[in-house]
Amino acid sequence: MKLRVYIDTSVIGGCLDEEFAQDSRYVLEMANRGGMVLLVSDLLGRELDNAPPDVRAILAQLSADAVERVYMSEESEDLLTKYLDAHVVGVQQTNDAHHVALASIARADVVLSWNFRHIVHLDKIHMFNAVNLCEGYPMMEIRSPREFV
Numbered sequence: 001m002k003l004r005v006y007i008d009t010s011v012i013g014g015c016l017d018e019e020f021a022q023d024s025r026y027v028l029e030m031a032n033r034g035g036m037v038l039l040v041s042d043l044l045g046r047e048l049d050n051a052p053p054d055v056r057a058i059l060a061q062l063s064a065d066a067v068e069r070v071y072m073s074e075e076s077e078d079l080l081t082k083y084l085d086a087h088v089v090g091v092q093q094t095n096d097a098h099h100v101a102l103a104s105i106a107r108a109d110v111v112l113s114w115n116f117r118h119i120v121h122l123d124k125i126h127m128f129n130a131v132n133l134c135e136g137y138p139m140m141e142i143r144s145p146r147e148f149v
Helices: 009-014 021-032 042-048 053-060 074-085 091-105 122-135
Strands: 003-007 036-041 067-070 110-112
Touching: 003 021, 003 091, 009 021, 009 042, 009 053, 021 036, 036 042, 036 091, 042 053, 042 091, 067 091, 074 091, 074 122, 091 110, 091 122
Parallel strands: 003 036, 003 110, 036 067
Antiparallel strands: none
């Protein structure tokens, strides 16, 4: 069974960042070679709507077999609210928490992000997982692409 890997917008943008490009690109290449399936949310798509064209083009380079689409829903909004109520992140980071909610609901094997302040941060990971357990969702593995590859 292939790993189901949720990526947030920072992984896509990381493809064009000197510090993160190698690892971000490797994740996408692994998916295109069939080594895993990337969970791509409509939230990621909305965030990319405001990105430069060269960043938006990266997502289009993924093969259809490499991607599983996941969608915001009432369930994801409810879990997001639980994260906010638990002060995992502030309201300014609503999208960051929504990415974790979408991954949790989709039962992703891992969440990949370069967001070290609000997602890939040990205290935040513990808090996301505490809420998940209280709400009946699995604990999430949350890592940077560098830790994953």
